[in-house]
Amino acid sequence: MNYTPEQLARRNQSFWTPVQAAGALVQFLTFLASLILVMRFLSTGQGYEITTVANVAKVLMLYFMTVTGMAWEDEVFGQFFMAKPFFWEDLGNLFSLAANTAYLVALFAGADPRTQMLVMCVALATYVVNFFQFALRGARAARQKRAQALAPAPVGR
Numbered sequence: 001m002n003y004t005p006e007q008l009a010r011r012n013q014s015f016w017t018p019v020q021a022a023g024a025l026v027q028f029l030t031f032l033a034s035l036i037l038v039m040r041f042l043s044t045g046q047g048y049e050i051t052t053v054a055n056v057a058k059v060l061m062l063y064f065m066t067v068t069g070m071a072w073e074d075e076v077f078g079q080f081f082m083a084k085p086f087f088w089e090d091l092g093n094l095f096s097l098a099a100n101t102a103y104l105v106a107l108f109a110g111a112d113p114r115t116q117m118l119v120m121c122v123a124l125a126t127y128v129v130n131f132f133q134f135a136l137r138g139a140r141a142a143r144q145k146r147a148q149a150l151a152p153a154p155v156g157r
Helices: 004-012 017-045 047-075 084-108 115-152
Strands: none
Touching: 004 017, 004 047, 004 115, 017 047, 017 115, 047 084, 047 115, 084 115
């Protein structure tokens, strides 16, 4: 899906576009930290506390990205969530939200640490799928922006 010229202009002018770009980097780094620490915990049984801190930071970053993403989506598409052009990315985000929230439920319900980390593995997997959805959309938007910049200006009549 390409953006309409109006949507692309709103996307490029939105306050939320650079917030989302910077946030995506932070979110990716929190993902990597959680992934490494969860794998370490599952293989050695060590580092539960630091892994839990990293996992909670990752979940909070997902919530931040979702809220700011909704503001961005409203500016670009005129709808806070599940706008038709962004449906599949939002659906992937809903699965990721559910899995990450399940981790918090397991944590605060006192599930055993291994169960918590296995739930986080599911949450991490949903992030990977959703990451690729957004990366593909971002690449398409960048190509569209470059093509638009290279297109000859319309000649007035």
